[in-house]
Amino acid sequence: MSPVKKSTVTTWNDVMQLNYGVPEINLVSGKGLVVTDSEKKKYLDFLGGIATNILGHAHPAIVKAVSTQVAKLGHVSNFYSHPSGLALAKKLQEMTGDNTARVFFCNSGAEANEAALKLSRKTGKTRIVATTGAFHGRTMGALSLTGQESKRAPFRPLLKDIKHVPFGDIPAMYKAVSKKTAMVIVEPILGEAGVVTPPDGYLKQLRSLCDQHGVLLVFDCVQTGMGRTGNWFGYEHENVRPDVITLAKGIGGGLPLGAMITLGSKTPQFAPGEHGTTFGGNPIAAAAGLAAISVIEKNRLMAQAKSFEKRLKIKISAIRGVREVRGRGLLIGIALDGEYAKELAAQLAKNGFLVNAPNLETIRIAPALIVTKAQIDKFIVAFAKAMKEVTNG
Numbered sequence: 324m325s326p327v328k329k330s331t332v333t334t335w336n337d338v339m340q341l342n343y344g345v346p347e348i349n350l351v352s353g354k355g356l357v358v359t360d361s362e363k364k365k366y367l368d369f370l371g372g373i374a375t376n377i378l379g380h381a382h383p384a385i386v387k388a389v390s391t392q393v394a395k396l397g398h399v400s401n402f403y404s405h406p407s408g409l410a411l412a413k414k415l416q417e418m419t420g421d422n423t424a425r426v427f428f429c430n431s432g433a434e435a436n437e438a439a440l441k442l443s444r445k446t447g448k449t450r451i452v453a454t455t456g457a458f459h460g461r462t463m464g465a466l467s468l469t470g471q472e473s474k475r476a477p478f479r480p481l482l483k484d485i486k487h488v489p490f491g492d493i494p495a496m497y498k499a500v501s502k503k504t505a506m507v508i509v510e511p512i513l514g515e516a517g518v519v520t521p522p523d524g525y526l527k528q529l530r531s532l533c534d535q536h537g538v539l540l541v542f543d544c545v546q547t548g549m550g551r552t553g554n555w556f557g558y559e560h561e562n563v564r565p566d567v568i569t570l571a572k573g574i575g576g577g578l579p580l581g582a583m584i585t586l587g588s589k590t591p592q593f594a595p596g597e598h599g600t601t602f603g604g605n606p607i608a609a610a611a612g613l614a615a616i617s618v619i620e621k622n623r624l625m626a627q628a629k630s631f632e633k634r635l636k637i638k639i640s641a642i643r644g645v646r647e648v649r650g651r652g653l654l655i656g657i658a659l660d661g662e663y664a665k666e667l668a669a670q671l672a673k674n675g676f677l678v679n680a681p682n683l684e685t686i687r688i689a690p691a692l693i694v695t696k697a698q699i700d701k702f703i704v705a706f707a708k709a710m711k712e713v714t715n716g
C-alpha cells in the first residue's frame with residue numbers, strides 16, 4: 324500500500340469508529356476508472372466502490388443529472404411524488420419485463436432486504452430460508468438473513484425462524500422449505516462470500532420449489548443487478564423470475580439508492596403507512612439512477628461486460644497460481660492456489676490497481692461498466708506481475 328500519512332491515521336483514530344479498521348488509502352478525486360489519493364498517486368479502480376460506481380467516477384451524464392436535479396429540486400419527502408422517482412420506477416418496471424412490478428425505494432441494500440423481510444410477514448407466516456455465506460446487510464433484520472457467522476455472532480439474539488442452508492444445494496432447500504415458509508432469499512451469485520456461482524439450474528429449481536409450497540422467492544440482486552452480470556438483474560441468464568427483487572449498490576450510479584421490487588399481482592404489497600423511509604428514492608439519487616441506466620443502454624455496456632468476462636476468464640485462468648476464475652459479466656472472483664489474497668490485493672494497490680480480497684484465497688473485481696478493453700488488458704498484465712511478486716515465482 325502507499326505510505327500512510329501519519330496525519331490521516333491520527334485523524335481517523337481521533338474521529339471515526341473502527342468498524343472499517345483504518346483505511347490505508349485516502350482518495351481525493353476520480354475520473355472514469357482512475358482515482359487519485361492524497362499523495363497524488365493514481366490507481367485504476369477495479370473494485371468500483373464494491374460494484375457501485377457502475378459508470379465509474381465523475382461520469383458526465385451523472386454529473387449533469389445530479390447537478391441539474393439538485394439545482395431544481397433536491398428533496399421532497401415521500402408525502403409528495405416527483406418526476407425523477409416516477410420515471411425511474413417506470414424504467415425499472417420495464418427492465419423487469421413485468422407491468423405488475425411495483426417499486427419501493429430506499430437508500431441501501433440492507434434497507435431493501437429489510438423491506439422484503441417485512442413484506443414477507445404479510446403472508447401471515449414467519450419462517451424464512453436463506454443460504455450459508457450469503458450477505459444481505461448489517462442491520463438487525465438483514466443481519467438475521469446474512470449467513471456469515473463472524474458477522475452474526477457478536478449481535479445475538481437475532482430474528483428467530485430463519486434457517487440457513489448451504490448455497491447451491493437443492494436437496495437441502497427441499498428439506499428446509501415447506502408450506503409454513505414465508506420466503507426464501509438467495510443471491511444469484513454470492514458476492515461478499517467470494518463471487519460464488521451456483522450450479523446451473525439452481526435458481527429455476529428454487530422457483531419451482533417455492534411455487535410448489537406458495538413461498539415468496541426473493542433474489543437479492545444488490546451486487547448482481549444494474550447490468551453488472553451482463554443482464555439487468557443477476558438471475559436473468561436462467562430465464563426465471565422471482566417474486567421480489569432487491570437492489571442497491573450500482574442502481575444509483577454511485578449515489579445512495581436502493582429498491583425493493585415486487586413482481587406479479589399475487590405478491591403482497593405494503594398498505595399505506597406500513598413502511599417508509601425519509602430519503603428513499605429522493606430526486607437526486609433517482610436522477611442519477613436514470614442517467615446511469617440510459618448510458619448503459621445507449622453504449623451497450625451489458626454486452627460489453629459479457630465480452631470482457633470471456634477475456635478475463637481466458638487470460639487470468641492462464642496465470643500461474645490461479646485456481647479458478649468465477650462470476651458473470653464484470654463481477655469476477657479469482658480463486659488462488661493459496662491463502663495470499665490479502666497480500667496480493669495490497670501488492671496490486673501498491674502497483675496502482677484497486678481490487679479486494681473477500682476472503683484469504685479470492686480476489687474480487689467489479690470495475691465500472693465503462694472500463695475499456697485497454698484497461699482490462701492493463702489489469703491482466705498487472706495481475707500476472709503482482710502474482711509473481713507475491714509468490715516469488
Ligand SMILES: *Cc1c(COP(=O)(O)O)cnc(C)c1O
Binds near residue numbers: 431432
Ligand atoms: C452489499 C450488499 C448488501 C448490503 O448493502 P448495503 O448497501 O451495504 O446495506 C446486501 N446484499 C448484497 C448481495 C450485497 O452485496
